[in-house]
Amino acid sequence: MTGFLRSELTAEECAFLDSAAAFSRATVAPNAAAWERERRQPVEALREAAALGLLRLETPKDASGLGHRYMVKLALCEEMSRADMAFAFSLVNTQNVAARLAFSATARHREEHVPALMSGEIFGATALSEPGAGSDFSAIRTSATKTDGGWRLDGEKGWITNAGIADLFITYVQTDPAAGWRGIACFLVDARRPGFRRAEPYALMGGHAIGAGGFTLENYLAPEDDMLAGPGDAFKLAMKGVNGARVYVAAMCAGLLASSLETALAYGAARKTFGKSLLEHQGLNWSLGDVANDLEALRGLTLHAGRLIDSGEDAVMAAAHAKKFAGRVTLPRIADCIQSMGATGLREEHGLARHLACAKIAAYTDGSTEIMNDRIGAGLLKTYGPD
Ligand SMILES: Cc1cc2nc3c(=O)[nH]c(=O)nc-3n(C[C@H](O)[C@H](O)[C@H](O)COP(=O)(O)OP(=O)(O)OC[C@H]3O[C@@H](n4cnc5c(N)ncnc54)[C@H](O)[C@@H]3O)c2cc1C
Numbered sequence: 001m002t003g004f005l006r007s008e009l010t011a012e013e014c015a016f017l018d019s020a021a022a023f024s025r026a027t028v029a030p031n032a033a034a035w036e037r038e039r040r041q042p043v044e045a046l047r048e049a050a051a052l053g054l055l056r057l058e059t060p061k062d063a064s065g066l067g068h069r070y071m072v073k074l075a076l077c078e079e080m081s082r083a084d085m086a087f088a089f090s091l092v093n094t095q096n097v098a099a100r101l102a103f104s105a106t107a108r109h110r111e112e113h114v115p116a117l118m119s120g121e122i123f124g125a126t127a128l129s130e131p132g133a134g135s136d137f138s139a140i141r142t143s144a145t146k147t148d149g150g151w152r153l154d155g156e157k158g159w160i161t162n163a164g165i166a167d168l169f170i171t172y173v174q175t176d177p178a179a180g181w182r183g184i185a186c187f188l189v190d191a192r193r194p195g196f197r198r199a200e201p202y203a204l205m206g207g208h209a210i211g212a213g214g215f216t217l218e219n220y221l222a223p224e225d226d227m228l229a230g231p232g233d234a235f236k237l238a239m240k241g242v243n244g245a246r247v248y249v250a251a252m253c254a255g256l257l258a259s260s261l262e263t264a265l266a267y268g269a270a271r272k273t274f275g276k277s278l279l280e281h282q283g284l285n286w287s288l289g290d291v292a293n294d295l296e297a298l299r300g301l302t303l304h305a306g307r308l309i310d311s312g313e314d315a316v317m318a319a320a321h322a323k324k325f326a327g328r329v330t331l332p333r334i335a336d337c338i339q340s341m342g343a344t345g346l347r348e349e350h351g352l353a354r355h356l357a358c359a360k361i362a363a364y365t366d367g368s369t370e371i372m373n374d375r376i377g378a379g380l381l382k383t384y385g386p387d
Pocket of ligand 1: 093126133135136159361364365366369371
């Protein structure tokens, strides 16, 4: 199976994707199990990816980036997740920070940080979640207090991708608890400055290449121009950006599922029971048919949402549908692929157990499956509810 988004891309975009796919086959796929066993983020492989330009993806050309459109990012996410979604997720998080800072009003952010992020010299992260606030983003408690010439930041962030390796954190904080979401602002936090303390990355059931962990800010002094978005704007910007993230997580799930199905089909064609191949047994054939059916539906929802984002149209509902469907089907359908391979499906070398853990992670990141339900329900209420 080739990437389902390939037909959306130009020849030049396909060539970029081909080089990413070759890197993924040569470096990510053969090493992902070891990264998982060692519970570590492969900084060396992230730097190799940077050398191929993967961290320059969306940064505009006039800032030495590649200036690719959203559909290319989507295709890259799908392609790389076939080998390891955790690696792809970590990579994309740094590229997101580079692309975001390329639009910063501050020359220092653009000139000092963007080249270092794109080259993989340093890594980036985006920190909304806290130990006490995940889905309910407006309940964050990390505080920003005005000082002479800047702001003092105090609090704790948790469940942040790349927290173990990042130097730059786009960090959301509360300037006025009484104002709720309207009080939330966004700062660039530099881990090399005083007042920043990194926690150990979490030990998880899988997905360690994501490097999820936390950090504490204690009397961290941020200069005025490190405020990337002020109260009122920051929350709206985060909500706008999250649609893109939801759809690329759905594309990553499509990559996980496609890779799992391919593995199960290859095994099922070769393995014989009761005198014929596993695939010739209707019970098993239909089970994998169900996997293929859900994969096609997931691809369709992802493609639809991706096209809306690329053309700048409202993608709130389409993104929620794609992410919700991904969260609902990827985990059980990967389990079906494992089941179809018998006990062999559990073996590390097939990668399906790794994919299973990542499918579970995908059901939380950038809005959980339940929050997608909430979004879809709110949309229905708005259109069909009582006046
Ligand atoms: C590997 C990993 C990487 C992550 N990376 C990042 C990152 O880079 N940056 C970042 O900011 N965050 C990150 N997150 C955090 C992620 O965004 C949160 O896990 C997510 O928002 C859910 O929050 P929570 O885990 O605190 O669950 P909670 O908000 O405590 O929710 C617990 C459960 O209740 C459900 N729930 C909550 N509210 C409702 C409701 N109103 N109705 C019905 N059900 C509800 C949730 O869906 C969930 O199942 C990451 C998480 C993981 C696992």
